[in-house]
Amino acid sequence: MARRRTKKRTQPLAKNGPANSKNSASAMNGSPKSMVIRIGASEVGSSVSQLAKDFRLMMEPDTASRLKERRANKLKDYVVMAGPLGVTHLIMFSRSSTGNTNMRLALTPRGPTFHFKVEEYSLCKDVAKALKHPRGGGQDHRTPPLLVMNNFNTPDADESSKIPKRLESLATTVFQSLFPPINPQATPLNSIRRVMMLNREKSEDDAYIIKLRHYAITTRKTGVPKRIRRLDPTVQRHKDPKKSLPNLGKLEDVADYLLDPAAGGYTSASETELDTDAEVEVTENVTKKVLNRRELQRLRAGEKPAENQTGKTNVEKRAVKLVELGPRMTLRLKKVEEGLCGGRVMWHDFISKSEKETKRMDDEWNRKRKEKEERKKQQKANIEKKKQDKAKAKGNGQDGENADDDDVSMDDDYEWDSDEFDEEAGVEEDGEDDDESMEE
Secondary structure: OOOOOOOOOOOOOOOOOHHHHHHHHHHOOOOOOEEEEEOOHHHOOHHHHHHHHHHHHHOOOOEOOOOOOOOOOOHHHHHHHHHHHOOOEEEEEEEOOOOOEEEEEEEOOOOOEEEEEEEEEEOHHHHHHHOOOOOOOOOHHHOOOEEEEEOOOOOOOOOOOOOOHHHHHHHHHHHHOOOOOOOOOOOOHHHOOEEEEEEEEOOOOOOOEEEEEEEEEEEEEOOOOHHHHOOOOOOOOOOOHHHHOOOOOOOOOHHHHHOOHHHOOOOOOOOHHHHOOOEEEEEOOOOOOOOOHHHHHHHHHOOOOHHHOOOOOOEEEEEEEEEEOOOEEEEEEEEEEOOOOOOOEEEEOOOOOOHHHHHHHHHHHHHHHHHHHHHHHHHHHHHHHHHHHHHHHHHOOOOHHHHHHHHHHOOOOOOOOOOOOOOOOOEOOOOOEOOOOOOO
């Protein structure tokens, strides 16, 4: 007789279990969260799909790392789920019919939306192949990266420039809101493991071009040869002990290992250039002593504690090195919209409008906004009228079937307002396909 199968899969927790409470707490803590989406799913190609995965890995941990897109998913689906999940940024990758790769950065729920053209990009696997000693993932993606921005604001920019001052300030604010702010006094240094660098470059045609790089931060103690570092248990804690520990069986004295100039000992200067490349002073992790009442009184009076009167400091020097993780991207800003992928165009790289054309566009947007408000009022009035009719029908003693029919007919006149999500494809005035369409 066959044995009965024993369930080994994890059962879902209760509704008020610790998992749901943890997710709800993380969603309400106020830190920015993002979704990296590939619009078009299988139609964008394998390279753009891998680029979206690499960008999603770079945005961890406050991102939907296991998001699965489908061809049937529209932008409206992600926007509806952004509110309950606490998502503040939507990053969308798409590919046009001409082969251009585009990226949109939108703030939920009301925008603005930045449209970028990805002129050049390199995947994480390409960056790893180019390095001699690539760095693995490890624990680097458990904390958000440090954001470094360069040359985003130019001193001579004004409102009459091709890139106005307000656009530079808006772009700076949007990129700064991608990650939670860092408090230098409270943030521990060991939590900063990665850095995301954004450098705005100058071009001949005054285009808004941003180069993105992603690095891992590694540190080493300075003034210690490589062979001494291999014996340090704090350095070799996460490595294979068989490969990291040296073989001293063939040596007569440990001095032969420490003073060997051919292998980077004390008499060798092979690694001095690497160690002195970039040095910083950090506070060493030490165990603090709990002070008694008398020592607390002395400390409040301004006297130094007994352990600090010797003059020893807990500061050590470390050499900082950056190892690139990828991806690399060169982004060119094409246009900025007010709403979420469907608002009024605030700035365009190729098309410039005169004051008369701008006024006509503003009047058109105001007319559409008034029509939208009138439709909402009419829909609300229809719902209230049907509710009153239902209450009168119940008061007259009609049966429940007619009341149910009234419930079904309440939504007959209610139409979904899709002005904010225009899904019709169009053609830009510069001859290229409209890559910012909402369809797949």
